[in-house]
Amino acid sequence: KNQVEQSPQSLIILEGKNCTLQCNYTVSPFSNLRWYKQDTGRGPVSLTIMTFSENTKSNGRYTATLDADTKQSSLHITASQLSDSASYICVVSASSGYALNFGKGTSLLVTP
Amino acid sequence: GAVVSQHPSRVICKSGTSVKIECRSLDFQATTMFWYRQFPKQSLMLMATSNEGSKATYEQGVEKDKFLINHASLTLSTLTVTSAHPEDSSFYICSAPKLLSSYNEQFFGPGTRLTVL
Numbered sequence: 001k002n003q004v005e006q007s008p009q010s011l012i013i014l015e016g017k018n019c020t021l022q023c024n025y026t027v028s029p030f031s032n033l034r035w036y037k038q039d040t041g042r043g044p045v046s047l048t049i050m051t052f053s054e055n056t057k058s059n060g061r062y063t064a065t066l067d068a069d070t071k072q073s074s075l076h077i078t079a080s081q082l083s084d085s086a087s088y089i090c091v092v093s094a095s096s097g098y099a100l101n102f103g104k105g106t107s108l109l110v111t112p
Numbered sequence: 113g114a115v116v117s118q119h120p121s122r123v124i125c126k127s128g129t130s131v132k133i134e135c136r137s138l139d140f141q142a143t144t145m146f147w148y149r150q151f152p153k154q155s156l157m158l159m160a161t162s163n164e165g166s167k168a169t170y171e172q173g174v175e176k177d178k179f180l181i182n183h184a185s186l187t188l189s190t191l192t193v194t195s196a197h198p199e200d201s202s203f204y205i206c207s208a209p210k211l212l213s214s215y216n217e218q219f220f221g222p223g224t225r226l227t228v229l
Contacts, residue, residue, distance in 0.1 A: 041223065042223060093215075102155045104154065105155055
């Protein structure tokens, strides 16, 4: 069973609207949680990274939250743009090393 | 931010041939690099860990004789798909970690689209 579960699997929203993507994980011990944006046919690009002691982090119109107690994270996108159409991947690291646990991603489509 | 490049960006080859994919860290050194494979609408799957100066570490189910990895220098790792078959067609991505403050940030390459005919 995947240790990182994302929902929804896919999402369609109108340009200008907000949306929230969810990530639940069972990875333990927890080191950090990352959100990546992956455009079709491209490599993932980091949006945010949060450690155990951080519960929110923003990067422009992207705001990530983390509840380490419930092992949940969310990525909130404000005032969506067409260029936000991509796959958003939640990645959890179990240690200070290199091991990464990938979620399957949420495919977001922003329509005019 | 750090940059990781891959070459080629896409390649089409005939079944039975070998294909080499390069992964370079352009502005930092990486003693370790990672190779992933991604099928359509699926998440990245770690194939192997490339170690400079030593043998690569392969994930369970990944054939080391089919996917040859060479970490030639602190900025270059290559993945060679030997005797490629159509089922090897996929999107191959590499990443390299760079230490930022208290954690290792992973920087991903742009990916290589392999199509085996």
